[in-house]
Amino acid sequence: MARIGKDGRVLVVGAAGMLGRAVREAAVARGARVDAVDIASNPAEGIDAFDMTDAADLDRVAQGNWSVVINCAAWTDVDGAEANEEAATLLNGTAVGELARACKRGGAVCVHYSTDYVFDGGGTEPYRVDHPIDPVNAYGRSKAVGERLVRESGCEHVLLRTSWLYGAWGQNFVLTMMNLMRSKDELKVVDDQRGRPSSVRQLARTTLALLDAGARGTYHGCDGGECTWYGLASAIRDEIGAGTVVHPCTSDAFPRPAKRPAYSVMDLTETVKVTGELVAWRDELRSVIEQASRLETGAEA
Ligand SMILES: NC(=O)c1ccc[n+]([C@@H]2O[C@H](COP(=O)([O-])OP(=O)(O)OC[C@H]3O[C@@H](n4cnc5c(N)ncnc54)[C@H](OP(=O)(O)O)[C@@H]3O)[C@@H](O)[C@H]2O)c1
Numbered sequence: 001m002a003r004i005g006k007d008g009r010v011l012v013v014g015a016a017g018m019l020g021r022a023v024r025e026a027a028v029a030r031g032a033r034v035d036a037v038d039i040a041s042n043p044a045e046g047i048d049a050f051d052m053t054d055a056a057d058l059d060r061v062a063q064g065n066w067s068v069v070i071n072c073a074a075w076t077d078v079d080g081a082e083a084n085e086e087a088a089t090l091l092n093g094t095a096v097g098e099l100a101r102a103c104k105r106g107g108a109v110c111v112h113y114s115t116d117y118v119f120d121g122g123g124t125e126p127y128r129v130d131h132p133i134d135p136v137n138a139y140g141r142s143k144a145v146g147e148r149l150v151r152e153s154g155c156e157h158v159l160l161r162t163s164w165l166y167g168a169w170g171q172n173f174v175l176t177m178m179n180l181m182r183s184k185d186e187l188k189v190v191d192d193q194r195g196r197p198s199s200v201r202q203l204a205r206t207t208l209a210l211l212d213a214g215a216r217g218t219y220h221g222c223d224g225g226e227c228t229w230y231g232l233a234s235a236i237r238d239e240i241g242a243g244t245v246v247h248p249c250t251s252d253a254f255p256r257p258a259k260r261p262a263y264s265v266m267d268l269t270e271t272v273k274v275t276g277e278l279v280a281w282r283d284e285l286r287s288v289i290e291q292a293s294r295l296e297t298g299a300e301a
Pocket of ligand 1: 016017018053075113115164165
């Protein structure tokens with residue numbers, strides 16, 4: 001069993017990203033030997049340069065001694081993918097498949113993240129892990145290719161779909177709202193898209209718990225509970241004590257290049273069987289906002 005702990009070496013790809021940082025911190029906190037790579041090197045953060053689309057870099061994975069490779073790298077610009085589907089698919093699809101094949105050659109377990117956007121959004125009850133996928137936008141299609149190629153590679157893998165990612169760093173809805181609410185008296189937020197927010201810290205914990213248990217295959221990794229973006233924005237406002245009035249609106253008020261699924265709540269049953277109950281999004285949100293405040297004031301590095 002590939003456990004993340006003192007006995008295994010772990011490679012985190014995309015370690016400078018929002019999720020990558022959380023996964024790396026969680027693995028290091030366990031005492032694991034973690035190598036961190038991203039498209040740009042950052043010596044101060046201990047991050048080496050690594051391009052997932054580069055065959056020589058992928059060879060390093062095949063020849064490395066990593067017991068687990070955790071891929072947090074991706075094309076995450078959902079609207080940008082509409083006009084650049086080929087480039088998005090190269091990173092989220094083809095390169096992911098090559099990384100999975102390199103893991104197979106090197107004997108590493110491959111952890112990869114996918115998205116609620118592989119579902120069509122027309123559901124009325126949480127999508128189970130084996131619900132048929134049918135993406136409605138280019139980003140979702142590119143991630144669906146990645147899912148397929150990971151499975152076809154024959155590598156040992158954990159494929160974790162997540163949604164509405166947020167954390168105390170990186171670009172995400174929670175930090176954007178916190179900033180806007182400092183200067184805006186009123187905000188309109190869409191109330192016709194329903195999903196599960198997912199804190200990167202909880203997703204990192206879920207990842208390690210699945211690996212600890214020797215889980216393989218497809219899982220969903222989100223916070224407990226569900227809401228709309230309007231519900232999430234209202235909770236952020238209440239949590240930071242801002243006076244901003246938040247108005248619900250429909251998606252028509254914010255036309256965007258990529259269509260968004262209306263209903264993207266993913267079923268967590270299979271994950272909870274392994275991890276136990278997941279922390280509810282409202283509680284995770286509170287702790288992420290507290291952490292963001294500590295980072296802002298320099299109380300946490
Ligand atoms: N964000 C969400 O709401 C969300 C929702 C559902 C699923 N997901 C999935 O969750 C995972 C993590 O997302 P995230 O939001 O943490 O992503 P992120 O913050 O955008 O981080 C991705 C990282 O990958 C790097 N990268 C880009 N191209 C690369 C390449 N060729 N080789 C190596 N690294 C490369 C990026 O560098 P640059 O920044 O320099 O390009 C960035 O540091 C992804 O699989 C994403 O699809 C995210």
